[in-house]
Amino acid sequence: MSEPSTKRQKVTYDLIYWPGIPGRGEHIRLALEASGTPYNDIANDDKDGIKAVQALIDPNSTTDDAGNPPAFAPPALRVPGAGRDGKPLLITQTPNILFYLGDKIGMVPEGDEAGKWHANAIVLTALDLNNETHDTHHPVAVMKYYEDQKEESLKKATDFRENRIPKFLGYFERVLKGNTKGDGKYFVGDKITYADTTVWQVLDGLFFAFPKEMEARKKEFPVTLQTFYSSIKEEKGIKEYLSSGKRLPYSQGIFRRYPELDRQ
Template sequence: MSEPSSKRQKTEPPEITLVYWPGMPGRGEHVRLAFEAAGVEYGDTALQKDCVDKVLAHISDKNIGDDFSPPPFAPPILRHGDLTISQVPNILLYLGPKLGLVPENDPNGVYYVNGLALTALDGLSNEAHDVHHPVATTLYYEDQKDEALRKAEDYRNNRLPKFLGYFERVLSSEPSKGGEYLYAGQLTYADLVLFQCLDGVTFAFPNYIKKVRDSDKYPKVWALYERVKGHERIKNYLASERRQEYSLCIWRNYPELDEQP
């Protein structure tokens, strides 16, 4: 990766590090997948000693930033030389051109890719999280279980099909260039985001997703999912210890929120 511009001069490319919590894929997984797909070495605080302390130091009320960067609000956080930035779409917008995960010689392509990634994050990550925390993030799931049951029914019956149908249309559109990937006929970070979101909702709602896949709905969406999953670098990553296991994060498996047999 090329070095970000700054006032400081360095003779070697700076280390690039993802700052995120340990023990969960979470929102940091979208950034990891970008690095892994590109074959780029990166630091990951989730795999480092005193990880939690490192994350807390970044988001502490005492952190007022530095000469180059304002303080981040929450992880995931990317550190690259003097640059410290946060928010998944912002990080991917920065990394995409550097990692070859947006089309070259296409000045508008990065914005199309980012729009697709934002849509996946909205419907298949943020809304998936709100299913089990529909009232307040500060409350336990058990404190809002009745509301979560109502939210889950609407999500399965209305919101999930809406977003899956949208991406099926994208893969059928001319800009997809053949339907193998979302844009320009090549792997972009939007495909990686969609893959992770689909993997997450499969973990959270296995019965519902099995029913959908058995019905042969959204075939291009699931073909893309399997295509990304089978990408050599991604496949190796998913089988490695670097891949965090699902736990109590964005995508949670509460059987009562899933499609009932």
């Protein structure tokens, strides 16, 4: 299982993701911040950092210098010394990065091998909700503008608010209630894990994108939207991060506020 104290000091992780937006990189940032793990946010820390993102998505790359296969899309995590022949390991796909980090930074349920797989299922479900949120403003074509698919977006967002949001929130509510150790504050066990940070980020994004819908759902899903959502903000590491300049505002990424798509 996890050995956070020993491994934490050995390596500084590089997060490679678009600068200026929370996006999918935020799930990784929150896990790192909650565990007090040092990392470089390459493209936000340094103006030249964008080059690392561009190299990552080079459409002609078949492998990098260290023998890692190409990325389909950001984010990526670079781990010095953890790759083949002591070269850097490059890991892509958000849930893959989170799963890799979980054990190493102590963000999985402690001493609970089963709980580790449960936490990962919750993470994957939250990331599915993340993707579905993106589709509300891009239902027919990822590369086109929202303005070119407004009519379809209204249909998609209506279905999302009326059917998908309650389905996901109902699931989260049941998991929180079923975890009697967690007191409504944690998804698995009695301490924060990357399941908590990942679900929290999606809820936070939904509160930004669909404020009226989420406010109206608070009474229906009180454990998720009141107890859990509030308490994670107060966690060590998270609280400091959220009030720091490092926390990036939502803008034109996954979570967008188009009032016409919210509950009327």
